[in-house]
Amino acid sequence: MASGRFIDPLTLLRVAPLITSTISLAHAGDAHLFLSTLVGLERERPRVNEIVPRYFESFFWKGLPLIFASYGLSAALGAANYFSRPNAALAWYVGGSALALAHFAFVPKIMWKVKAAIDAEEHPNGSGARDIQGWLNVHYVRMALADFPAWSCFLIAALKSLGSI
Secondary structure, eight states, X not given: OTTOOSSOHHHHHHHHHHHHHXXXXXXXXXXXXXXXXXXXXXXXXXXXXXXXXXXXXXXXXXXXXXXXXXXXXXXHHHHHHHHTOOGGGHHHHHHHHHHHHHGGGGHHHHHHHHHHHHHSOOSTTOSHHHHHHHHHHHHHHHIIIIIHHHHHHHHXXXXXXXXXX
């Protein structure tokens, strides 16, 4: 940091998409942890089916702003790095931004799973746990094809660009 500042703005710009992408990935991991644990309670399935529609509805709507903010910021910060010419890391920032936006390409596939889980009958024989498992199945594919690769691109981009600062 030749400028003598506590935080160099260029360094912050280079690592910012990695930070926001890490937040996205952590949130995706938390969704897996909380929801798979809930639907995995086989012996308690009747009670799970009774509470899961309202639980998932609250979980979904409270998490949505974080999803938009973290993935949106990841894509925008990756684009900002692209326009600031990070030389060797240019393609990695573009790739990370594209993959962060690819998270939203799963909306048509997942929106019906969300609706089914929220609209499930709050009854011991309801379909809430099964509906959330359907959402989780798409969630796992999205994490593997978009979320983790976006994070990986931003990690490589940060390492490549910080090596030249």
